[in-house]
Amino acid sequence: MSSRPDPNAIVALATAYWGSATLIAAVRLKLFTHLAAGAASPAEVAARAGTDPVATDALLTALASVGLVRKEGERYTNAADADLFLVEGRPSYLGPALLYNGDVYPLWNRLDEVVRTGTVHASPDQYLGEDASRTRNFVYGMHHRALGVGRALAEVVDLTGRHRLADVGGGPGTYSAMLAQRTPGLEADVLDLPGVVAISTEIVTQMGAADRVRCLPFDYYRDALPGQYDAALISGVLHREQPPQVLEIMKKVADAVPPGGVLYISDVMLDDDRAGPQFAAMFALNMRVLAHDGRCHSVAEQREWLDAVGFTVTDVRHLPPPIHYTVIRAERRS
Ligand SMILES: C[S@@+](CC[C@H](N)C(=O)[O-])C[C@H]1O[C@@H](n2cnc3c(N)ncnc32)[C@H](O)[C@@H]1O
Numbered sequence: 403m404s405s406r407p408d409p410n411a412i413v414a415l416a417t418a419y420w421g422s423a424t425l426i427a428a429v430r431l432k433l434f435t436h437l438a439a440g441a442a443s444p445a446e447v448a449a450r451a452g453t454d455p456v457a458t459d460a461l462l463t464a465l466a467s468v469g470l471v472r473k474e475g476e477r478y479t480n481a482a483d484a485d486l487f488l489v490e491g492r493p494s495y496l497g498p499a500l501l502y503n504g505d506v507y508p509l510w511n512r513l514d515e516v517v518r519t520g521t522v523h524a525s526p527d528q529y530l531g532e533d534a535s536r537t538r539n540f541v542y543g544m545h546h547r548a549l550g551v552g553r554a555l556a557e558v559v560d561l562t563g564r565h566r567l568a569d570v571g572g573g574p575g576t577y578s579a580m581l582a583q584r585t586p587g588l589e590a591d592v593l594d595l596p597g598v599v600a601i602s603t604e605i606v607t608q609m610g611a612a613d614r615v616r617c618l619p620f621d622y623y624r625d626a627l628p629g630q631y632d633a634a635l636i637s638g639v640l641h642r643e644q645p646p647q648v649l650e651i652m653k654k655v656a657d658a659v660p661p662g663g664v665l666y667i668s669d670v671m672l673d674d675d676r677a678g679p680q681f682a683a684m685f686a687l688n689m690r691v692l693a694h695d696g697r698c699h700s701v702a703e704q705r706e707w708l709d710a711v712g713f714t715v716t717d718v719r720h721l722p723p724p725i726h727y728t729v730i731r732a733e734r735r736s
Pocket of ligand 1: 530544545548570571572573574593594595598620621622623636637638639642
């Protein structure tokens with residue numbers, strides 16, 4: 403914010419959700435997919451989408467104002483980014499991940515209550531097996547995001563010469579499938595809750611990696627890892643947990659990875675002073691409205707916890723923008 407008195411940034415923050423809501427509504431209504439069929443007037447879009455023509459006109463105007471569609475005469479077309487990322491069926495379609503943000507959206511409206519009481523009103527279990535369609539949205543959302551992030555992650559996660567990877571909280575299994583496909587001799591176990599692995603098995607099979615990647619039901623609160631591994635990956639998991647649970651999970655991994663083994667932790671991480679960056683601070687809050695124990699951790703904190711369970715940090719890398727992930731590499735000491 404500016405150092406001179408200026409309410410503009412405050413007002414812009416107060417209404418920033420308008421743009422979000424506009425995008426989520428358009429994705430839910432598949433407007434970009436309908437526009438991909440050809441330029442259309444608001445009435446034609448409404449006919450394709452089965453929506454109210456007057457309200458559709460207002461939504462298209464708002465979408466044009468944020469640059470997601472273009473108006474040519476009385477007809478609208480998708481802007482280039484919208485055509486690439488928001489049309490169902492395109493390989494780069496981001497819909498499931500955006501729809502997941504839409505599911506979380508009402509919870510942010512109760513943020514003050516969460517902070518006042520410390521109580522979370524959503525059950526994360528809904529996304530983790532309890533509600534079949536939300537779980538499917540969530541797991542496919544993770545898969546689509548992982549397809550994008552995976553290329554950058556694979557540049558940093560080097561498993562050459564490793565044979566058995568434990569992908570703890572591996573979700574859709576996308577990273578395991580990609581890593582197994584690019585690393586000769588590597589097999590991977592995707593370890594996640596039963597409702598999730600039912601869907602990951604499907605995804606790993608679609609990716610053609612089912613012969614090298616197994617998806618096994620696993621609960622890191624209750625279970626030991628189901629074997630010994632010379633490599634482990636914990637990606638996007640620790641932001642759901644407070645420090646004592648993080649330490650427990652790291653301990654379980656240490657018990658299953660003998661000396662010389664390698665552990666990669668990939669996640670949104672706060673700076674060591676825990677004062678930023680902004681994305682990580684907001685992401686931590688998103689996790690806090692969603693899951694009672696949500697929290698982002700700093701590299702310094704994780705270095706200390708890893709050290710306590712027998713891992714030494716050997717490298718820390720930041721994935722390139724717009725990916726907000728930091729990757730810690732650690733080796734199991736003897
Ligand atoms: C944000 S996702 C990350 C998935 C994947 N590793 C990735 O980076 O795309 C967090 C994962 O942790 C899993 N998870 C949550 N609680 C768990 C538990 N108690 N035991 C095992 N996995 C759990 C969730 O099901 C989910 O797949």
